Amino acid sequence: MPAMPEPMNFCPNCGAPTEFRIPEGDDRRRNICTATGEIFYDNPRNVVGTIVEREGRILMCRRAIEPRRHFWTLPAGFLELGETSADGAARETLEEAGVTVREPRLFNMIDVTHIGQIHIFFIADMIGEDYAPGLESSEVTFLAEDEIDWPQLAFPTIHRTLERYFASRRTGDFGVRVESLGSQDWRAMALDREPRD
Amino acid sequence: MPAMPEPMNFCPNCGAPTEFRIPEGDDRRRNICTATGEIFYDNPRNVVGTIVEREGRILMCRRAIEPRRHFWTLPAGFLELGETSADGAARETLEEAGVTVREPRLFNMIDVTHIGQIHIFFIADMIGEDYAPGLESSEVTFLAEDEIDWPQLAFPTIHRTLERYFASRRTGDFGVRVESLGSQDWRAMALDREPRD
Ligand SMILES: [Zn+2]
Ligand SMILES: [Zn+2]
Numbered sequence: 001m002p003a004m005p006e007p008m009n010f011c012p013n014c015g016a017p018t019e020f021r022i023p024e025g026d027d028r029r030r031n032i033c034t035a036t037g038e039i040f041y042d043n044p045r046n047v048v049g050t051i052v053e054r055e056g057r058i059l060m061c062r063r064a065i066e067p068r069r070h071f072w073t074l075p076a077g078f079l080e081l082g083e084t085s086a087d088g089a090a091r092e093t094l095e096e097a098g099v100t101v102r103e104p105r106l107f108n109m110i111d112v113t114h115i116g117q118i119h120i121f122f123i124a125d126m127i128g129e130d131y132a133p134g135l136e137s138s139e140v141t142f143l144a145e146d147e148i149d150w151p152q153l154a155f156p157t158i159h160r161t162l163e164r165y166f167a168s169r170r171t172g173d174f175g176v177r178v179e180s181l182g183s184q185d186w187r188a189m190a191l192d193r194e195p196r197d
Numbered sequence: 198m199p200a201m202p203e204p205m206n207f208c209p210n211c212g213a214p215t216e217f218r219i220p221e222g223d224d225r226r227r228n229i230c231t232a233t234g235e236i237f238y239d240n241p242r243n244v245v246g247t248i249v250e251r252e253g254r255i256l257m258c259r260r261a262i263e264p265r266r267h268f269w270t271l272p273a274g275f276l277e278l279g280e281t282s283a284d285g286a287a288r289e290t291l292e293e294a295g296v297t298v299r300e301p302r303l304f305n306m307i308d309v310t311h312i313g314q315i316h317i318f319f320i321a322d323m324i325g326e327d328y329a330p331g332l333e334s335s336e337v338t339f340l341a342e343d344e345i346d347w348p349q350l351a352f353p354t355i356h357r358t359l360e361r362y363f364a365s366r367r368t369g370d371f372g373v374r375v376e377s378l379g380s381q382d383w384r385a386m387a388l389d390r391e392p393r394d
Contacts, residue, residue, distance in 0.1 A: 004279050010212035012205035012228075012237075025332060028277065031209075040209075044276050045240045046315065079241050080225065082201050084308035084377045085315060106375045109303065111281035118243065118282060135222060176373040178303045180281045 003114045005029060005042045013038065044116045047157075048089040049076025050124040051165050052101055057142035058162065059131065061096050063154055064138040070195030071154035074121065074161065075099070077136075089122045097140045098132035101125060108164060110157045111180035119157040123165075123174065151192040156181050159189050200311045202226060202239045210235065241313045244354075245286040246273025247321040248362050249298055254339035255359065256328065258293050260351055261335040267392030268351035271318065271358065272296070274333075286319045294337045295329035298322060305361060307354045308377035316354040320362075320371065348389040353378055356386050 007020035008031045016035035023030055023039055031040040051074060052059035060072050075093040079085055086104040093099050104122030111118055133140045145166045153159045160181060168174045204217035205228045213232035220227055220236055228237040248271060249256035257269050272290040276282055283301040290296050301319030308315055330337045342363045350356045357378060365371045 008209035010207050010209055012207050012209045012215070015207035015212055018209070041275065042278060043242045044278055046243065078238065081239060081241055081313045082310055084310055085306070086308075086375065106306065106373060109282070109306075111283075113279055113281055116278045176303060178283065 003116050005031070007031060008040065011035065011038065012040070042116075044111075044113075044118055046079040046085065046088075047076050047117055047119045048079045048085050048092060049074045049119070049121050049161075050089045050093045050101060050104060051107060051121055051161065052093065052097075052099060052124055052126050054126055054142050057144045057147070058165070059093070059097055059099060059126070060141060060143050060148075061133065061137040062139035063136065064133070065136050068154040068195075070138070071191075072149065072152055073154040073158050076119070076121070076158075079120075085120055086122055089120070090124065093124065095134045096137050098130055098134060099140075100127045100130070102127050105174075106176050107168075107174065108161055108177045108179070110160060111178075112157060113180060114183045119155075119161075121161045149196070151190060152196055153191060156186045156189045156191065159191065160185075200313050202228070204228060205237065208232065208235065209237070239313075241308075241310075241315055243276040243282065243285075244273055244314055244316045245276045245282050245289060246271045246316070246318050246358075247286045247290045247298060247301060248304060248318055248358065249290065249294075249296060249321055249323050251323055251339050254341045254344075255362070256290070256294055256296060256323070257338060257340050257345075258330065258334040259336035260333065261330070262333050265351040265392075267335070268388075269346065269349055270351040270355050273316070273318070273355075276317075282317055283319055286317070287321065290321065292331045293334050295327055295331060296337075297324045297327070299324055302371075303373050304365075304371065305358055305374045305376070307357060308375075309354060310377060311380045316352075316358075318358045346393070348387060349393055350388060353383045353386045353388065356388065357382075 011033035018031045075096040077092040079088040101124035104124040107123045208230035215228045272293040274289040276285040298321035301321040304320045
């Protein structure tokens with residue numbers, strides 16, 4: 001996932017070579033078709049996920065796929081065309097954890113500019129009792145705050161979101177927060193490089 | 198702007214033809230390079246903008262470009278790679294209205310699934326007194342609630358965001374709202390098809 005637009009080589013419409021330059025009236029480089037002049041834009045992508053609590057514990061998945069295979073995450077994934085952000089978060093929760101949720105409420109939004117993403121988490125209520133790992137998870141469980149192995153979390157935004165959630169639970173303030181996480185924050189969190197068994 | 202992935206014809210990396218089909222383990226059609234198997238994903242894009250109030254009036258721009266040329270909008274545009282959503286909203290405000298803002302605070306987030314977009318608005322404070330139309334605006338002004346020509350607004354999300362903002366001003370509740378706007382809502386708002394002079 002790029003932080004800035006990256007050159008492509010060929011126009012996906014007509015197959016002509018593309019140029020990577022600043023179009024007239026613009027101020028950043030874009031891919032432009034040399035045959036038709038069509039401009040192709042690349043924009044940040046949204047990752048949507050949920051925080052699901054059951055008897056004080058949080059629904060978490062162990063990743064069965066790269067990146068960060070074997071590390072722990074909240075259910076989350078890329079928002080798809082045609083779905084709302086809340087629906088996308090619910091879909092990911094069902095796909096990765098086998099958990100059906102209702103009424104996702106926005107909790108936080110984290111700009112991760114150095115990878116061109118926004119991570120958006122919703123607090124959602126579990127329907128029923130079922131949970132099971134989907135194709136992208138090797139394990140699904142519910143963890144209390146003191147059961148979370150923090151350096152074994154998959155991504156800094158998961159770390160930050162969980163921190164904030166437990167803080168909100170103590171203060172009772174679940175108001176939406178917007179923040180950004182840079183590569184310095186990523187280093188400061190000191191997530192493990194290797195997964196534990 | 199598509200609501201669902203649309204077929205491309207050629208791989209932007211190697212120029213080979215692409216196929217448009219459901220990859221193994223996926224459940225929706227993607228563009229796939231027939232030479233390398235690389236999968237290309239298309240995701241919703243974020244539009245970011247601001248609500249800037251000065252002496253009770255709201256900063257608004259008349260569009261100098263299509264779509265909805267000559268209609269009225271809040272300053273807003275596509276979020277770019279490498280910037281936070283708040284910085285993007287501030288950048289658009291400077292580009293379209295010549296207004297410098299500080300401290301954008303998230304106000305609403307509107308999923309517009311039938312065009313594959315999320316529209317995100319921030320309330321921001323104006324710095325200084327300068328304002329002037331940028332390249333994409335023909336006019337910039339500040340309008341009170343009863344000066345807004347509602348059917349002449351450019352987009353339904355602008356209509357909804359302004360409605361909500363004035364309601365928030367009356368109740369004092371500026372808490373973040375998440376909602377979605379569908380094509381039915383667009384029709385119900387009955388925005389004019391033609392701009393007034
Ligand atoms: Zn072309
Ligand atoms: Zn290819």
